[in-house]
Amino acid sequence: MAASKPLLGYWKIRGLGHPIRFLLSYLEVEFDEKYYELTPELTYDNWYADKEKLGLDFPNLPYLFDGSTKITEARAILKHLCRTRKPELLGKTIEAQTKIDMVDNFVYDLWYIEFSEMLYGYTEEWHKKYKAIEVVRLDRLSKFMGDNDWMTGNDISYLDFFLYEVFYQFKKFDPHCFDNFQNLDRFLTRFENLETIKDYMNSPNYLHGPAINIIAKYKI
Known part of the structure; x- marks a missing residue:
C-alpha cells in the first residue's frame, strides 16, 4: 500500500471521477484533488498547461498519483485501488x-x-x-x-x-x-x-454536480 496521500486530477464535475471518489471514500483513504475547469471561452487551457508536464504515460483525465505510481484511465484507476487496498473488490x-x-x-x-x-x-x-x-x-x-x-x-x-x-x-x-x-x-x-459513502456524501468535500462538462448541449 502506498504511504503517501493519493492525488486525483479531474474536471470539476462528477463524471468519470465520482466512481473513484466513492471507492477512495469506501476504502477510507484520504486523498487530495486537483480540479480542472473550463475557461469562460470554453477552452481547456488549464488542463493543457499541465498535460505534458505531469509525467503521465498516456496523459488524460482522470489521473491518479499514488505514491510513485501515476495512472490514467478511470477503470484502470479503480482496479489499481482495489489491487493495492482490497483485492477482493475485483x-x-x-x-x-x-x-x-x-x-x-x-x-x-x-x-x-x-x-x-x-x-x-x-x-x-x-x-x-x-x-x-x-x-x-x-x-x-x-x-x-x-x-x-x-x-x-x-x-x-x-x-x-x-x-x-x-x-x-x-x-x-x-x-x-x-x-x-x-x-x-x-x-x-x-x-x-x-456508512462510509453516506459520510462522504454528507461531507463538505462532496461534489454534488454538475454530472458532465458545461460544453454539453443537455446539462445534468
Whole structure:
C-alpha cells in the first residue's frame, strides 16, 4: 500500500471521477484533488498547461498519483485501488471476475458512448433513439442482477462504484427510468446507505454536480 496521500486530477464535475471518489471514500483513504475547469471561452487551457508536464504515460483525465505510481484511465484507476487496498473488490473468484469485467464493458458502452454522446450532441431525435436502446440495456441489467444485493452477486465489487454513478446520472436525466426496474432503483439506495459513502456524501468535500462538462448541449 502506498504511504503517501493519493492525488486525483479531474474536471470539476462528477463524471468519470465520482466512481473513484466513492471507492477512495469506501476504502477510507484520504486523498487530495486537483480540479480542472473550463475557461469562460470554453477552452481547456488549464488542463493543457499541465498535460505534458505531469509525467503521465498516456496523459488524460482522470489521473491518479499514488505514491510513485501515476495512472490514467478511470477503470484502470479503480482496479489499481482495489489491487493495492482490497483485492477482493475485483471479485473473489475467477467466475466473479469474469462477470464483473463483462458488465463493466457492457455498461461503459451504454454510459460513456451512447448516453454521454447523446447529452453532448443533444437533439430530440437522438434522445428518442437513445431511450429505445436504454430500455433494452436496463432490462438486461435488471434480469442479470435479479435479487442480488450487488450487480454480480452479494459481494460488493469495484463495478458497483462505477454503476452507482452511471445509474445516478440516468435517473438525473430521467427520474422515471427505473420505474420498471425496481431492483436497480434499490441498488441506488443500498449504495447510498453504506456508512462510509453516506459520510462522504454528507461531507463538505462532496461534489454534488454538475454530472458532465458545461460544453454539453443537455446539462445534468
